[in-house]
Amino acid sequence: MEELQLNKPVYVIGHKNPDTDSICSAMAYAALKNKISDRPYEARRAGQVNNETKYVLEYFQMDTPELIDDVGTQIRDVAIKKIEGIPSGISLKKAWNMMKDTSNSTLPVTLEGKLEGIISVNDIATANMDIYETGILALSKTPYRNILDTLEGTMVVGDEEGMVESGKILIGAANPDLMEDYIEKGDILITGNRFESHLCAIEMNAGCIVVCMDAPVSKTIKKLASQSGCRIISTPYETYVAARLISQSTPIRYFMRKEKIVSFEEDDYISDMRETLTKIRYRDFPVVDKFGNYCGMLSRRSLINMNRKQLILVDHNEKSQAVDGIDEAEILEIIDHHRIGNLETLAPVYFRNQPLGCTATIVYQMYLELGVEIDPKMAGLLCSAILSDTLMFRSPTCMEPDKGAAEKLAEIAGVDIQDHAEKMFRAGSSLQDKSTEEIFYQDYKKFVSNNIKFGAGQITSLDGQELAALKPKLLPFMENACKTSSADMLFFMLTDVIQESTELLFVGENAKAVVERAFGAEAEEASLTMKNIVSRKKQVIPQLITAMQE
Known part of the structure; x- marks a missing residue:
């Protein structure tokens, strides 16, 4: 069992509605683990990739990780x-012997x-106890080969091929005069070395004579049997045993x-x-x-001893953001840069959580610490993740290690940070092929605070006009989603990267009061515009949670 588990891959997976950091960090960390471990590690995704991530993967010619939407034990x-x-x-007998041999x-x-x-x-x-039907061999179309196998017999007269088409099983214990009254065409007669019984069976058109104890059969009986189409089988078993066994030649399909x-x-x-x-x-x-x-x-x-799927979580450590079935999986490691959430593990795990702008920065540090060379493609993925999560170093979550890592990784990947970031953001903010639902959920996370369930999505763009056009589409959708989901409140950040500002949309009972308490400003009916606010993780979620707890 343990060996079987070691041959199975460990899935490295990010959160639901994955962003570029979630996907790229999973891929880069899986690649790192494969270089330092004998076990296989495979990157997976817990949702559809957004346009920004698609651009990054296509640019660096990397395949999208396989989707896994439930990690429950299968x-x-x-x-x-x-x-x-x-x-x-x-035959039943052969099946029984196979069961005994294999347990x-x-x-x-x-x-x-x-x-x-x-x-x-x-x-x-049940078959052995309930068989009272003497015609069972004919009813079940039993092959003669089954009878020979069950009785360990030899076909003395007749063809081994074919099957019992009619007749019943009889014991030839009576005298021939009496036997003439109950032997019918096609019957199978089990008897010993009794010439008169053999002759009577042939004359009454029996289908087969089973001669017990390997008793010799006279030439006359053989000739007559052959002429009348009556088979003769010789078995080493005595009559009682042969009678007990013959029904066990019935094919199991019956x-x-x-x-x-x-x-x-x-x-x-x-x-x-x-x-x-x-x-x-x-x-x-x-x-x-x-x-x-x-x-x-x-x-x-x-x-009882089933193997749970084994996981490494990256870029999240909250149950509400984890892939479905997480309670049935075994978490081995967590690599993250968010607040400590509410995930429970079966056993102690390696948990690395650093207050940095991006999980990819942590993964980059681990490459350095382990002395593993980063190839250009993986460097490109990690660099892209850092630029995405830190909004090209504009986010307040961005630290010096993030910026330093991005610059080194850009050099390895052979990309210009400014040019790559702008193309990446433009690809991510292209919403022409997206429905309102897809826009809302493409970077959406769930949270629980003070028994209040809420969700927060975000979209970043270089085009302020594009963001403004989303507001009248998103608010009606959010109202309906809040009514039909388990969430008490929903929030959505329209973040303008150039202006470094966010318009926060909100719906739900008391959502307006929570927003005003959180940011100390008077909000409109369903939105609040905030300058120098771009980070959901550091500038919005903590303030909302604090306001809910007051």
Whole structure:
């Protein structure tokens, strides 16, 4: 189990509605971990990338990290038993022996890789206890090869191919005169070395004679049987055992469960399965992939020691901003530059939190500390993240280490900071292909303070007129979103990078009073324009939280 976990990738992931720092820091930190560790690390994203980040990734010719919207434990994270599927034509006895040999209580029945049904110990026990139908071999179209295998017999007369089409199972214990009254066409007669019984069966058009104890069969009986189309099987078992065993040659397709099979897909989440598992007391459940191909069996026992997804969080440490299913994942590290949030971990973790303008600056420092060379593409990503988060050093969150790191990284990446930042910001503020909903949620974060739930989004632009045109679109959307969501208040920052100012839009009960307390200014009906305010993290959220707590 531990070895299996070590072979699985650790996901390095930022917050929901990721910005450039969240994406680029995840990619650069995953690259760093892969250079210093034997385990695989993979960058992931918890939401759609915005236009600014798209520009950065395209500029440095980097693929967008794969989306992962839920890190809850899935069946693919559990040790699935690779039990090979069996064909539906094998006998009950053979299936039972396979169960004993492999210690599996349930076997999957497959055809060309697809699940046909399942057969369990309980199904076989029920078959053995409830079979009173003497015509079971004909009803189930039992192949003669199954009978030979079950009885460890030899076909003395007749073809091994074919199946039982009609008739019932009889014991040849009576005298021939009496047997003539109950042997019918197609019947299977189990008997010993009794010439008269053999002859009677042939004359009555029996389908097969099973001769026990490997007793010899006369040439006359063989000839007559061959002429009449009656098979003769020789078995080493005595009559009682042969009679007990022969019904076990029935193919499992007759008793297997084919309908209402409880199966799961590899991508199913364990949390979604729990209700089903409490209602159905099977030991094992078949697992299929999204194409319906059989993959293996999931046992209840394996759920006890299931492997949680392992994560490294970057650029956030609050549960409300984390990817869905975070409670079921195992957090190994947190690299961040925001306030300490409310995430709980299963065990002690490496937590690096520094009051800098960007997570990418911390990642850059870690490259230096570990003596790992930064390639030009990763340098470009980290530089772009710093320029984005610090608004090209205009944000009050920007520290000297941020500026120094950006300059060094720009040199490695071969970019001009001024030119690259302007193109990046213009790409990010291009809203022509965005709906109002996409604009609002592209950089949106959730917070909780004093039992008040609120969300805050932000968009930065070099074009003040473009920002002004957004206000009449955003306010109605925010009003509706506040009514239909669990948020008590919603805020949105229209930040003008050139003017270094922000118009803060707000909706929700008491939102206006909170804003006025937070910034000590009289607000309009749903907005407040503030000079020298550009940072959500340092200049807006802390003030709002303080005002809510008063």
